[in-house]
Amino acid sequence: MLDLKFIRENADLVKQGVENKNEKSTVDQVLALDLERRELITKTEELKAKKNQVSAQIPQLKKAGQDTSEIFEQMRQVSVEISELDGKLREVEEKLNALLDWIPNLPHESVPVGKSANDNVVAREWFPEGFSLKNEEPVLDHLELGKKLGILDFERGAKISGSGFPVYLGKGATLERALISYMLDLHINDHGYTEIMPPILVNRDSMYGTAQLPKLEEDMYHCEKDDLFIIPTAEVPITNMHRDEILNEKDLPIRYVGYTPCFRREAGSYGKDSKGFLRTHQFNKVEMVKIVKPEGSFDELEGLVNDAEDILKALKIPYRILTLCTGDLSFAASKCYDIETWSPAEDKWLEASSCSNFVDFQARRANIKYRSTENNKVQFCHTLNGSGLATSRLMVSILENYQTPEGKLIVPKVLQKYTGFEVIG
């Protein structure tokens, strides 16, 4: 959510930002409603002030034995007027909020302007020693190898639940678990994050707080009976831990990391990168969340990306970092880096992580503030999050980059103490 005052004072800037995000601007309607709202507020508050003033005198009048029936009659009128105006005000505010909920966050000034994913900018690439993007040897893709080694079963997953619900079995399951444990441990021990194991079902307020709602409602699994949503990312429960809180400045920055399964309906995305792990309804993800002061939040973003990169360097998986352009930036993000890992079988880069700074956009919705130690003033925090990392796409890269010519799979060195074995097959 953008600050209404900010919109009021920077209408052109907001319009431009919204346009750069390929969204339609409702700024003019917002401004008109805002004006109407403030006029109504002024009117009702005058009446309320009058009412309060009179009410304060009633006890004395009664004590003095004066007749109050005339005053009561007048005040009854005033109350009716107030409730009429309040009704109008509520209508206007509902319309206003309905529009505000759909205005995206503005791209940061450092974000390249662009229309689509084609305009994203490669910030840097990293390759393990001796690695080449050109394969001399053909590799089995993750589906073939997973089947051959008996560690992945998409067919049975489809039987149990439907397509896009993978089953890991045997050493595949162990490898997945090792990956999760390794990533958590690195972030906890080397990067200073606190581990969180949050609920997987969250309420509507939480979904609104991190801005999955209203825009992405169709992409969420929803338990109608309890009006609970199954999380699409641990970002939701972890960021919302501090919803409606005023934190102390000395407690910032907060750095959390948590593993959860993630669930996405992926409505409307069938047919595109949909095979195997490339797009699933359920996947595992280790997520980093930061709640920080506004100053330096973009430095925190760089740190977040570095923390995710460390995993890939340790795993020796080739990757590249993209700075998303304005047109590819998600609704709530101010700036975002995608990390893509190399898939030799697909012969392309696969998104394995997304690291974003939301500045105060989520904090405003979720009402996450902090009190300055310097002047005791309260202001909104900045929130960030990034995958560190999603295992499914990572598993594709591991299966493809670590397979031997005989079709075995070497377990990446850093995972071996977690798996207890060095090779599969």
Add this chain to the structure above:
RNA sequence: GGAAAGGUGGCAGAGUGGUUGAAUGCGGUAGUCUCGAAAACUAUUGGCCGUGUAACGCGGCUCGGGGGUUCGAAUCCCCCCCUUUCCGCCA
């Protein structure tokens, strides 16, 4: 699922219709004292919205959420949500 109790300011905890944004205690902040600290004492201390000034300010809202009764609601009534305890069920 059944029964009961309860949701008040950063926390604890008063308050059952009228100057109550709310006693009291703790905490926080500032000051006095001190070489310094502690203790003690004094003062101060919520958030949101609107409006406005040179600055201070002024007004409204806010006692889980929503509705109602009333001239007036933290206090009375209705609905919803949540928490705790006991019972049942159960990993």
